[in-house]
Amino acid sequence: MRTVVNCKLCTATALAAALLTAVVSFPAASAQTTATEVKIDNFAFAPHHLTVKAGTTVTWTNEDDIPHTVTSSKKVFRSKALDTNDKFSFTFTTPGEYEYFCSLHPHMTGAIVVEATTGGATAR
Numbered sequence: 001m002r003t004v005v006n007c008k009l010c011t012a013t014a015l016a017a018a019l020l021t022a023v024v025s026f027p028a029a030s031a032q033t034t035a036t037e038v039k040i041d042n043f044a045f046a047p048h049h050l051t052v053k054a055g056t057t058v059t060w061t062n063e064d065d066i067p068h069t070v071t072s073s074k075k076v077f078r079s080k081a082l083d084t085n086d087k088f089s090f091t092f093t094t095p096g097e098y099e100y101f102c103s104l105h106p107h108m109t110g111a112i113v114v115e116a117t118t119g120g121a122t123a124r
């Protein structure tokens, strides 16, 4: 009898551990790592507004012939001065609206809107 109880405990512990592992690893595994690009050209970010899912890496590429930066209004991210064809990437993990601008030309603005991953579409 005692062995049966022990076995149940072992099973329960193993199950709990497995569940915990599943719960912890699930968000990372389900997060879409879609790369999305924003181009900088002619003193503008294109697209100006971009909506992505949480976990998305956004890459800015300076296709203009003068330097620009990608600077978060709330200091969430900040690139160095990007020369022509330089790139800057940032991975958005937290849903929200991220406004940014070019610190060299503050009239250049853009925004990344990060949506929560629903996960419902691909489940099962």
Ligand SMILES: [Cu+2]
Pocket: 043, 067, 068, 069, 102, 103, 104, 105, 108
């Ligand atoms: Cu600029």
